[in-house]
Amino acid sequence: MNKPAANESDVLVIGGGLHGSSSAFHLARRGVSVTVLEADYIGRHASGVNAGGVRTLGRPVPEIPLALMSREIWHNIVETVGDEAGFVASGQLKIAETEAELDECRERVALLESHGFTHEKIIDRETLRELEPAITPHVTGGIWVEHDGYALPFRATTAFRIAAQRHGAVFHEGTPVTRIEQVGERWIAHTPRGVFSAAQLVVTAGAWAGELAAQAGEPVPVHPEGLMLMVTHRVAPFCRATLGATGRPLSFKQFDNGTVVIGGKLIGIADLPGRHGEVDFGRLVKSANTVVDLFPHLRHLGINRAWAGVEAFTDDSLPVISRSKRASNLTYSFGYCGSGFQLGPGCGKLVSELVLDGVASLPLDAFAIDRFEALNGAPVAAS
Secondary structure (H helix, E strand, O other): OOOOOOOOOEEEEEOOOOHHHHHHHHHOOOOOEEEEEEOOOOOOOOHOOOOOOOOOOOOOOOHHHHHHHHHHHHHHHHHOOOOOOEEEEOOEEEEOHHHHHHHEEEEHHHHHHHHHOEEEEEEEEHHHHHHEEEEEEOOEEEEEEOOOOOOOOOHHHHHHHHHHHHOOOOEEEEOOOOOOEEOOEEEEEOOOOOOEEEEEEEEOOHHHHHHHHHHHHOOOOEEEEEEEEEOOOOOOOOOOOEEEOOOOEEEEEEOOOOOOEEEEEEEEEEOOOOOEOOHHHHHHHHHHHHHHOHHHHEEEEEEEEEEEEEEEEEOOOEEEEEEOOOOOOOOOOOOOOOOOOOOOHHHHHHHHHHHOOOOOOOOOOOHHHHHHHOOOOOOOOOO
């Protein structure tokens, strides 16, 4: 292709988090020119402040093929982007604390097996405590996924950005998009730093994507939430797997340096116009109590810091991964509801296929942007 003029490219990506950077990487390595516009800095919000779970465990059934495909990329992350991104195949464990919760786990695994998925395995109390001897004796079992793990969110996002740049992608930070419009066959993005244009537009703007979709005539019932994390002081090694719980929110892991990161869709305060999330310490206390219930020896472990970012949540808890139904050459990828980190590498590939091939290599009907429309075909107003 001919070299584009200044501020012009083949594809314009709005949002430079993991999904935007991954989309830019997969697009650029197929030979198209890509420009990424990021309102803040790369990895500022959901991509930089999540718990880093590389998790196929507990996914909604429609997401499982995407999660399994993306996990393969995580296991080959060095070959893909030239950086290990902090990926550790620790395994992930969902703990049951009562017999009723263990029954829920059995029902979940049976449901997946009925769909042909066998990656989640039921384990009993004894096996769970063999995996994690420090855990409280009251646990009854759980679900184990051996090949899941975690990675470092900011490092992973940066790795995809650098890999995209090696293939020629251009990133503009501090460049919020205030308005999009289609003029003829080109998409125009208006920013305080000038006008950018491209033949194809990709919206990966997280909590701010709903505003852009509405400008394109496709309002989506999406709302922002502030997601929180906290990290403890160092403690002697006691936990190898990444842990979640059946009956209460939890995402829990110990790093090699001894610190423990605690998350699990901890909802804080989202300030969408101000572009930041605020920590709600009252809610953090509940999560800290969960950790102490499971590992009583941590009762006096201090918290080093806590932080928050902003993420988009949809009404049906599934993301939008879709070509526009109302405009040409427009593709969306947003609304990952606090669980999008693991999907980033794979969904970036799927987005590149939607843009360049018109169809993705995995079914995406469950994530279509028009699924929220009422039976009469009228769009549902954004919340």
